[in-house]
Amino acid sequence: MRTARLRNVRPVLWAGWAALATGAVLCVLGWYGISGERYAERQLPYLASCTVPGAALIIAAAVLLTHGRNALAATRVEELYGLLVAAGPEDAASADGPAAAPVAVSGDLLMVPGGTLWHRADCPLVAGKPEALPVDSRVLAGGDLAPCPICEPTASDDPADESPGASPDVSPGASSDGPSSGAATG
CATH class of the missing domain: 1.10.287 (Helix Hairpins)
Known part of the structure; x- marks a missing residue:
């Protein structure tokens, strides 16, 4: 041709x-x-x-x-x-x-300060980012963040909904050296 x-x-x-x-x-x-x-x-x-x-x-x-x-x-x-x-x-x-299957399957939900999406902890967009913070259930309920189209998280994946003090209220400027930051790197 x-x-x-x-x-x-x-x-x-x-x-x-x-x-x-x-x-x-x-x-x-x-x-x-x-x-x-x-x-x-x-x-x-x-x-x-x-x-x-x-x-x-x-x-x-x-x-x-x-x-x-x-x-x-x-x-x-x-x-x-x-x-x-x-x-x-x-x-x-x-x-x-x-x-056909989602990229990430972890139950921990993370967000990046200043971002517009919330992700599973093993999502390739937040995996290995030390600035990733756990998502607060109030932020999810407020509708400020949208679910990631890559890892397709759901609000029922958040373990913070099951135990009320598991996720401390962290502001975007705070340090992420807490125990939940290990989920973002591993």
């Missing part, structure tokens, strides 16, 4: 370069002829026979070269799309298994 399209593109590019060269030569000849004449009525034939057609050929060359390069780029995009489509069904069968 690519070779058929390229057979149509290459002549357009060559025609564009040929028109550009011919137009440049005609413009130079017209300029040379005009520069040797003192009176305008003697310059007019050079202008009509060389310079105007040369300028028209340069404009045509610009159009042909632009069209040829766009067609060449479209051919490459179609080839890449064909490669992606051909590789899709084989890879999709192996990717469906892990994609």
